[in-house]
Amino acid sequence: MSQVTMTVNGKTATGDVEGRTLLVHFLRDELQLTGTHVGCDTSQCGACVVHVDGKAVKSCTMLAAEADGASVETIEAQAADDGTLNVVQQAFQDHHGLQCGFCTPGMVMSATALLKENPKPTEAEIRHYLEGNICRCTGYHNIVKSIMAASGQDVDSIAAEVAAQ
Template sequence: MTQVSMTVNGKTVSGDVEGRTLLSSFLRDHLSLTGTHVGCDTAQCGACVVHVNGEAVKSCNMLALEAEGADVGTIEGQADPDGSLNVIQQAFQDHHGLQCGFCTPGMVMSAAALLKENPRPTEAEIRKYLEGNLCRCTGYHNIVKAIMAASGQDVSHIAAE
């Protein structure tokens, strides 16, 4: 066992882990931050996306020890300081960008990373950015619409699907 320390959602945390412990497992099993979902364990689905030092990372493809000293952000840290939904989360709710909700944490985290890089992405740019995130329920249309709305763009011309 090796001790790992990092900052998660603004709080310094540490724990003893085996060398093979994935960051997703550390977050879920050691810190009880179960909003980070694990769908495939092979970095294919994107449900486990978190931010590590400001970059979107599939946490099922990163060892917890690789996050030593890092600043990690999870879906639990996305809410506004008063606990209300942030603009991206609210847009997902307002524009029906979720159904079963399994992919939603990863989609929101990917959307936050995209909007940090590109504050006003086009529909094509959003679709390209989300290629590493799988959703089996929504067909992506409303997810794209939600991200466009979160970026402050007018989406009234986009038909609901």
């Protein structure tokens, strides 16, 4: 066992972990931050995406010990303290970017990272960025639309293009 200390959602978190403990399990099991989902445990689905030192990371691919000293942000930190959704979360709600909700935390965290890197991504850039996130319900159309809306872009043309096909 070794002790890890990291800043999680702005607060210091310390815990004892085995060398093989994945960051996702430390967040969920030790810190009770269950918004980060475990979908595949093989880095395929993206349900476990968190931000580590500002970068989107699949937390099932990172050992908790590797995050020692890092700043980690989970889906729980996205809304304001009063529960007000951030712009990405609100866009997902407004544009029906979720159905069952299982992939949503990872999608929101990935979308937030994308918009930080590229504030006005094209539809193709969004689809490319989300290749590591799997949604089995939505078909991605409304997820893409939500991210474009969160970036302040007009999404009416997206609906029109799909309706015309």
